[in-house]
Amino acid sequence: MTLRQSGKFTAATRWSLLLVGLAVAAGVSLTVWRPDPYETLSLDEPPVETASRGGDATFVGTTRCAECHADKAADYETTGHSRTFHVMEDSPIPSQLDGQSYVDPIRETTLRYEKEGKGLAVRIPEVFGDEPFPLQYALGSGQHAFTFLTLIPGPGGDAVGIEHRVSLFSATASDRTVVPGGTLGLTPGQKDYPINEEVDHFGHIVSRDALEKCIRCHTTTGEISGGEVINLLPNVGCENCHGPGSRHVEGMIRERSGSSAALPRNVRHLGQMFTKQWSALDEIRLCGQCHRMPEDVSSDRISPYHPSTIRFQPIGLLKSRCYLESDKILSCSVCHDPHLHSSNQNITEHENKCLSCHSLTTQKDGTSCPVSPQKNCIECHMPAVEIHPGVYFHDHWIRIRGDQPGKLDQDEIDAESSSVGPCNPEN
Numbered sequence: 526m527t528l529r530q531s532g533k534f535t536a537a538t539r540w541s542l543l544l545v546g547l548a549v550a551a552g553v554s555l556t557v558w559r560p561d562p563y564e565t566l567s568l569d570e571p572p573v574e575t576a577s578r579g580g581d582a583t584f585v586g587t588t589r590c591a592e593c594h595a596d597k598a599a600d601y602e603t604t605g606h607s608r609t610f611h612v613m614e615d616s617p618i619p620s621q622l623d624g625q626s627y628v629d630p631i632r633e634t635t636l637r638y639e640k641e642g643k644g645l646a647v648r649i650p651e652v653f654g655d656e657p658f659p660l661q662y663a664l665g666s667g668q669h670a671f672t673f674l675t676l677i678p679g680p681g682g683d684a685v686g687i688e689h690r691v692s693l694f695s696a697t698a699s700d701r702t703v704v705p706g707g708t709l710g711l712t713p714g715q716k717d718y719p720i721n722e723e724v725d726h727f728g729h730i731v732s733r734d735a736l737e738k739c740i741r742c743h744t745t746t747g748e749i750s751g752g753e754v755i756n757l758l759p760n761v762g763c764e765n766c767h768g769p770g771s772r773h774v775e776g777m778i779r780e781r782s783g784s785s786a787a788l789p790r791n792v793r794h795l796g797q798m799f800t801k802q803w804s805a806l807d808e809i810r811l812c813g814q815c816h817r818m819p820e821d822v823s824s825d826r827i828s829p830y831h832p833s834t835i836r837f838q839p840i841g842l843l844k845s846r847c848y849l850e851s852d853k854i855l856s857c858s859v860c861h862d863p864h865l866h867s868s869n870q871n872i873t874e875h876e877n878k879c880l881s882c883h884s885l886t887t888q889k890d891g892t893s894c895p896v897s898p899q900k901n902c903i904e905c906h907m908p909a910v911e912i913h914p915g916v917y918f919h920d921h922w923i924r925i926r927g928d929q930p931g932k933l934d935q936d937e938i939d940a941e942s943s944s945v946g947p948c949n950p951e952n
């Protein structure tokens with residue numbers, strides 16, 4: 526856990542933006558900024574309280590929860606949720622990238638990475654000589670990629686973000702440079718970005734609004750102050766799903782000490798404070814706050830085989846007959862233990878979930894498969910599809926498919942790649 530209060534910009538002040546550049550970036554984000562997906566929800570049932578509206582309770586952080594829920598916390602440590610936001614100085618990345626360089630295949634410039642103190646900086650000697658540009662935060666668990674983020678002053682001194690042009694990937698691809706522990710390559714979506722401002726050499730300007738969204742989906746708490754994220758509880762913690770836990774912790778401590786004035790067990794499943802039962806849709810909405818709901822993408826992106834539909838699991842699941850025709854009981858946690866990394870659950874476990882509704886003996890909820898009634902359900906009905914070179918997502922629109930599993934039309938991939946970053950909230 527890192528709490529930083531100084532609010533200072535790092536060495537990035539020199540790269541403050543010209544007004545004109547920001548106006549363009551802000552203009553783009555205004556039209557797509559959605560303050561709260563729950564408020565624009567068009568599905569049939571109203572949502573219950575979200576984790577972020579947890580009454581008078583405050584956030585205490587995952588380490589606090591771990592004091593009493595050690596088993597859950599140990600499982601949770603294996604998930605991507607537990608390590609998706611890193612302060613560069615506290616991470617091993619500076620040592621990993623020290624002395625490495627990457628030749629941008631499009632612009633033919635060289636990016637050189639060097640450790641500066643405990644942090645990391647990049648230089649482009651052909652353009653800026655020896656001037657360093659700091660790398661401040663890394664987003665992602667590294668399972669697919671780390672993408673770097675630096676805050677620089679916009680007009681008026683308010684921070685905007687720079688999503689770096691080069692990311693650190695775990696998989697190899699032909700256009701990438703192998704370094705210890707990963708490969709450097711262009712951040713998906715940034716390939717064809719033009720250079721309008723000096724800072725565009727290093728990456729893409731992320732408007733203030735979009736920056737706040739990045740932080741909201743990848744941390745438990747954090748606010749932008751000056752050039753830093755303060756009050757930072759990094760990563761998707763217990764409290765992103767269960768709600769702020771201070772009152773629960775207080776209550777449990779009192780209960781343990783036998784106090785008669787026990788407080789209510791204030792943390793319930795999924796941040797819901799008291800008695801109301803969560804429906805599958807409520808849970809899908811919780812996950813969909815970050816994994817995206819149908820209203821978070823434009824409707825022309827919601828169709829079979831569209832990369833956005835594949836990438837954002839709630840969209841596909843909500844379209845599936847398995848969800849629609851099972852009294853809508855098929856929530857994410859039916860198949861995923863949210864406390865375990867998905868790779869800790871093997872495919873057979875998932876298939877047993879299919880068979881709980883689709884076997885010859887349990888005809889209650891569904892029919893069985895005429896082609897393969899016992900096995901390999903996922904590869905035919907929820908295949909992994911490559912939506913960016915080297916990046917695969919399982920299609921959660923469970924259905925009888927007309928395509929060859931796992932292959933997308935190259936034009937569709939290209940169309941998506943040119944408009945969507947790895948996780949660009951402006952889409």
Ligand code: HEC
Nearest residue numbers: 585589590592593763764767769770774777778792793794
């Ligand atoms: C002082 C010990 C303690 C701490 C700290 C603590 N819990 Fe608990 N928690 C408990 C106990 C005891 C229970 C009840 C277990 C039971 O009845 O099975 C519980 C139950 C829960 C439940 C299940 C509630 C239900 O409705 O079934 C959740 C979810 C939970 N805790 C989450 C958290 C989170 C998130 C944190 C950190 C913000 C946290 N706990 C911190 C002791 C603690």
Ligand code: HEC
Nearest residue numbers: 664665666667668669670671672738739742815816948950
């Ligand atoms: C609406 C919530 C949301 C926003 C906003 C968001 N992310 Fe993400 N991010 C996710 C989710 C969910 C995943 C995992 C699934 C996926 O890749 O779509 C993810 C995955 C990632 C990954 C890949 C992690 C890995 O190891 O595979 C990176 C890197 C990343 N995000 C960076 C960013 C950056 C940089 C921003 C801001 C420009 C951002 N994200 C904004 C929700 C979000």
Ligand code: HEC
Nearest residue numbers: 604605606609665666742765811812815857861863866867
């Ligand atoms: C606050 C935002 C947020 C919420 C809420 C959220 N996720 Fe995630 N999820 C992420 C991000 C960010 C990642 C990417 C982690 C990384 O860097 O690899 C992710 C990754 C995942 C992964 C793939 C990696 C892994 O560790 O297994 C699964 C599966 C997943 N989430 C399931 C869920 C489910 C199920 C829910 C709801 C119960 C949920 N998520 C709620 C943000 C969120």
Ligand code: HEC
Nearest residue numbers: 587590594597598601606761762763766794795858862863
């Ligand atoms: C991505 C969302 C998410 C995160 C992060 C998360 N949980 Fe949960 N948790 C759930 C959901 C959904 C359920 C109910 C379904 C289930 O039991 O699997 C649940 C159930 C629980 C329960 C009660 C049921 C049980 O299995 O005992 C406890 C206790 C709990 N979580 C504690 C924690 C703690 C502690 C953390 C952090 C170390 C944490 N959770 C992180 C989503 C999450």
Ligand code: HEC
Nearest residue numbers: 809812816838839842856857860867868875903917918919
């Ligand atoms: C019917 C079972 C099932 C349901 C329901 C389900 N998933 Fe999955 N999910 C899978 C399988 C199978 C995989 C691929 C194997 C793995 O990673 O465990 C997967 C993979 C994922 C991944 C990893 C990235 C990817 O797409 O390969 C994420 C993130 C994810 N699911 C999120 C969700 C969310 C969020 C929900 C709820 C909207 C959900 N899943 C509902 C079965 C399911």
Ligand code: HEC
Nearest residue numbers: 846847850851855878879882890891892902906923924925
């Ligand atoms: C909660 C119960 C439930 C679960 C779990 C479930 N399904 Fe379904 N599924 C249904 C229902 C109900 C239907 C619609 C009626 C029917 O075809 O039986 C359906 C329909 C289908 C269809 C036909 C869809 C179409 O396009 O016509 C396929 C294929 C399918 N399911 C595969 C799967 C696979 C694979 C899994 C596991 C990853 C799975 N289902 C998990 C309940 C479920």
Ligand code: HEC
Nearest residue numbers: 879880883892893894895896897898899900901902905925
């Ligand atoms: C080799 C690919 C393949 C595998 C493996 C496979 N299926 Fe299918 N499945 C199909 C095809 C193709 C159809 C359509 C058959 C037809 O319409 O004649 C189908 C149809 C279905 C249907 C619709 C049946 C109906 O009558 O409406 C369900 C449900 C289903 N599969 C579930 C499953 C489950 C569960 C598994 C794993 C136990 C599975 N499938 C494994 C290819 C596969």
